[in-house]
Amino acid sequence: MPDAVAARSGVDLVIVTGVSGGGRSTVARALENVGYYVVDNLPQALMVDMAELAGQAGGAARRTAMVLDVRSRAFSTDLSGAVGALRERGFHPRVVFVDADDEVLIRRFESVRRSHPLQGDGRLADGIAAERKLLAEAREQADVLIDTTHLNVNQLRSRVEELFGGEDARRLRITVLSFGFKYGLPPDADFVCDARFLPNPYWVPELREHTGREAGVSDYVLGQPGAHEFVAGYAGMIGATASGFEREGKRYLTVAVGCTGGKHRSVAIAEELARVLREQRLAASAQHRDLGRE
Structure with a gap:
């Protein structure tokens, strides 16, 4: 049993609930961005079972977020009882409640032309009022209250990442990927750089069988006119845009x-570009898609 208790106490468990239209889905995506395994629309009756699975699974599941929604047929108003049951078993859940002013919620629903899940044949305001009544105790007992009234999607995401991510989780991670044009463009590329303006080491007999990761080929490629300027130009562009991508x-x-x-x-250019980006304090690494295919 001590091992089971230790496993439960080691689970970073976040429970997300709140009003419809408040931004729960944005919170869920932000938690995924910072490494949480997110279970959406989870019935409260399954919270303990899900937490136990997370404790047993370990790895990435040890950071688990459960998103609760009144639209679930298994939704219960006794969130405090469910949280209490988790704590009795040795878990330490944090409850996040997402809220917004009624006027803002009405505008959000109207902008997407959706009815409130609890309004029935009544008005939007009636559905919002009914939901607030259901969630009053959950709001009062939440560990973290996030009011999204004056937050846009990016601001809400940043707020969640500040609370749960830490600095490293919010950093942009850059993969510099080498590839061969004859094998096709990488479909996930955000930028494509063409190094074919440089002389090809393939036509140098003593370099042909070596790769751009080896000093002889790397020195040859980077020693060509324009090579360092090419790397510096792309490093400057990426450095200038990185903070904007993060925002x-x-x-x-x-x-x-x-x-x-x-x-x-x-390969040689990718390795050098990743190195220069790291010198700029960016999180960059080089990968080589087609190395070894020839």
């Missing part, structure tokens, strides 16, 4: 560097 919620950026076969020039 807009982008967490992963792929910069694809191509040459003919993805063995020499693109």
Whole structure:
């Protein structure tokens, strides 16, 4: 049993609830961005079972967020009882309640032309009032209250990441991916750089069988006119846009560097570009899609 108790206490458990239209789905996506395993629309009756599974599974599941919605047929108003049951078993859940002013909620529903899940044949305001009554105790007992009345989607996401992510989780991660044009463009590339303007080491007999990760090929490629300027230009562009991507919620950026076969020039340039980006204090790493295919 001590092992089971330790496993439960090690689970980072977040419970998200709140009013419809308040921004629960945005909160859920933000929690996913910072590494939580998110279970949406979970019935309260299954909260303990889900928490136990997270404790047993370990790994990524040890950071689990459960999103509760009054639209679930299994929704119960006794959230405090469910949270109490979790704590009795050794879990330490944090409850996040997402709220907004009635006028803002009405505008949000009207903008997407949706009815409130609890309004029935009444008005939007009637549905909002009914939901507030159901959720009054949950709101009062929440550990974190996020009022989204004056927050846009990006501001709400940033708020969640500040609360649950830590600095590293909010950083943009850059993958510099080498590839060969003859094998096709990487479909997930955000930027595509063409290194084929540089002389091809393939035509240098002593370099042909080596790759851009080896010093001889790398020195040859980076020693060509324009190579360092090419790297510096792209590093400058990425550095200038990185903070903007972070503000807009982008967490992963792929910069694809191509040459003919993805063995020499693109590999050397990708390694150098990733190194320069790290010198700029950006989280960058090099990967090589087509290395070894020839």
